[in-house]
Structure formats: structure tokens, C-alpha cells
Amino acid sequence: MTQNAVLSLDFIKGQAEEEQIIPTNFKQVKLTKKFLLPRVKDLHDDMLRLRRQYDQEFYLTDHPKKDVYPKGCCYEITKGVKTLLERELQSPKTVGLVALREFCLHGGIAKRVWGNLRHQYFQNAFQFGDLYVDVSNDTVTITKPKVEILPLGKARFFPITDYDIYANLAEKYWNGKVYPNRILPELAVMFPVFFVSAEGELQLHANYQTILYRNMQFDFALAEKFLIKGAFQDRILPDRYVDQLTKKFGVLEAALSNNDIKRYFEVARQSELRLDAVRCQLLLDQAQAI
Structure with a gap:
């Protein structure tokens, strides 16, 4: 299995609620266009910076996947970057994260999600409004860029429903x-x-x-x-x-x-x-x- 955790109903419920992909509506599309799209390159640079920071921290641990990292580590990476991101969003100092904070303060969705990527992979990623934000894009093919940001519709990222x-x-x-x-x-x-x-x-x-x-x-x-x-x-x-x-x-x-x-x-x-x-x-x- 993908995580070393004790199974309980509370854990399952919390995991499911955290990972659920939220269908985007007019409000989320509008907020994405207003706050995120004009700063999408800055946001990409910030997510890449956080991913590299997580990489450095990971290599200092004794994690059992250390020898194969980043292959197969999309869960660990996404959760780790999420922790770093939440910390910086409390008082953002970069253009991309200032835009993301404003987006959230105006009601934008920013959450970790899990689902079916292009009918080929299980994938952990982030949903920022109408954007698919993947900070573990290299965990299957390690030569791919570490970070990928796409409109949700173009990402072909779907919930797993059966x-x-x-x-x-x-x-x-x-x-x-x-x-x-x-x-x-x-x-x-x-x-x-x-x-x-x-x-x-x-x-x-x-x-x-x-x-x-x-x-x-x-x-x-x-x-x-x-x-x-x-x-x-x-x-x-x-x-x-x-x-x-x-x-x-x-x-x-x-x-x-x-x-x-x-x-x-x-x-x-x-x-x-x-x-x-x-x-x-x-x-x-x-x-x-x-």
C-alpha cells in the first residue's frame, strides 16, 4: 500500500475528504483567471522551489524509499510540499505565493487531490481552483520536469469512481x-x-x-x-x-x-x-x- 498508517474510519474519512477533486464552477474559474493565471509562471517557480527544498530534506532522512526516490514517491512529495506551502502561505514573500494567498482569501480552492491521471497513473497533486498543479511529475519517469501546471480540463485528471x-x-x-x-x-x-x-x-x-x-x-x-x-x-x-x-x-x-x-x-x-x-x-x- 502507499502509506504506512493505521487504518481507522477517521483516517479513511479524512483521507477521502482531503483527496476529493472538486468540480470547478464559474466562481473558481473567475478567481483562477483573476489571481493565478497572470502569475502562473511565478507560481510554477515557487512550487519548484518548494519541491527542491523538500528533495533536500528528504535526502537527510532514513526513509525506506530513499534509494529509489523520487520514483513512486508522489504521495510523500505532495504531502511534504503541502506542509512547506502551508507554512509559507502564512506570510508569503514571493509574487507567486502572494497571488495564491489572495486567491484563497477570496474563496479559491487550494487542496491536495488524488485521482486517475490520463488513464495511466494514480497521481497525487494539488487543485488550485481550475488549475492542476503537480509537484511530483517526475515520480514515474524521472527525466520529466518536477512540476507541471495545467488547466484541469487539459490535465485529464479524473476522480476514481469505481x-x-x-x-x-x-x-x-x-x-x-x-x-x-x-x-x-x-x-x-x-x-x-x-x-x-x-x-x-x-x-x-x-x-x-x-x-x-x-x-x-x-x-x-x-x-x-x-x-x-x-x-x-x-x-x-x-x-x-x-x-x-x-x-x-x-x-x-x-x-x-x-x-x-x-x-x-x-x-x-x-x-x-x-x-x-x-x-x-x-x-x-x-x-x-x-
Whole structure:
């Protein structure tokens, strides 16, 4: 998974709210044109300066990704630059950040977001009104510029709204293989995706992503759709991983049918699982044990 954090409902909710892409309206477009576009080069220079500052600080740490940095570190970089940016915005001294502060003071949106970049990557970035601001543009191809600023419409940056989109991106981005979770049905209502990494490691996926919270908001409809109607529904988890899970959890050795899977979703809804913090936390704890 992408972050080393303890899963809890509060964490998931906070993460989802922080990462949500906000549809732009006339006000945001107008504020962007007034405050940011005239200073977009200055803003770019400031974001690049903050990114370089974060790079210097990162190399002084003992972070486990230090040897491969910046590859695969879009989350760490974006969060780190966000901390530096928030600090400087309290009393900005550069043209670009003065413009950004004025933009925010007049009601402009400035937040971290996460989503589907050009149907190729998971990406952490910033949304400044109608602008896509990426300070980790080099985390897949390290020869790319560190910072990219584009109008949101041109960036082709989309929210991840279902598990098929997530699964397709996961296979491309992490070079692994996705399977539907049909052998841990109680967990499947919240965690319908098994992911086998390029190194052969089995993971129960989407633990930290916004879609987990979205699935709970929709009373597990997104997970049910993925397992019963999705493009990955007919894939069968290889025996070696079934054996691994059976030894650990005593799971069923045969994948459940659609009708059997539906019954678990019916029970989850009838018992109002999504509103039961204690039971949800138990499932989150089990998911982290895989």
C-alpha cells in the first residue's frame, strides 16, 4: 500500500475528504483567471522551489524509499510540499505565493487531490481552483520536469469512481495482477480487490484510497458491482494464494458464486454495517493482516 498508517474510519474519512477533486464552477474559474493565471509562471517557480527544498530534506532522512526516490514517491512529495506551502502561505514573500494567498482569501480552492491521471497513473497533486498543479511529475519517469501546471480540463485528471477503474490503473501502474475477492466474502464488501504484485506478493487492495470511503457511502454497491458485474469478475485467484489465505484465515477453498456473494452484501446492508464503527474497524484490522 502507499502509506504506512493505521487504518481507522477517521483516517479513511479524512483521507477521502482531503483527496476529493472538486468540480470547478464559474466562481473558481473567475478567481483562477483573476489571481493565478497572470502569475502562473511565478507560481510554477515557487512550487519548484518548494519541491527542491523538500528533495533536500528528504535526502537527510532514513526513509525506506530513499534509494529509489523520487520514483513512486508522489504521495510523500505532495504531502511534504503541502506542509512547506502551508507554512509559507502564512506570510508569503514571493509574487507567486502572494497571488495564491489572495486567491484563497477570496474563496479559491487550494487542496491536495488524488485521482486517475490520463488513464495511466494514480497521481497525487494539488487543485488550485481550475488549475492542476503537480509537484511530483517526475515520480514515474524521472527525466520529466518536477512540476507541471495545467488547466484541469487539459490535465485529464479524473476522480476514481469505481473499482474497475481502480483495478485497470493498478495493473498498469504497479505492473501486477488483479483478482476479485471471492474467498473472503465478509471482507469483500469493503475490500473486493486482491492484487498480486510484480514480485508475487498478495495484497488486499484499496485500503487507503478514496474509493474505500466512497464504497461505504454507497452502502457497498461499488464492491458488489465489481465482484458481480465488473470486468474482472471471472478471474480466479491462483491456488498458491488460496492455500496461503486458507492457512492464515481458514477461508473457503472454492470461490463463491454470484448468488452467494450477494447474500453477504444483503446481510451487510440489513445489519447497517457501514454505520457500525466497531464491526467496520474489525474488518479494517483483518485487511491489514493480509
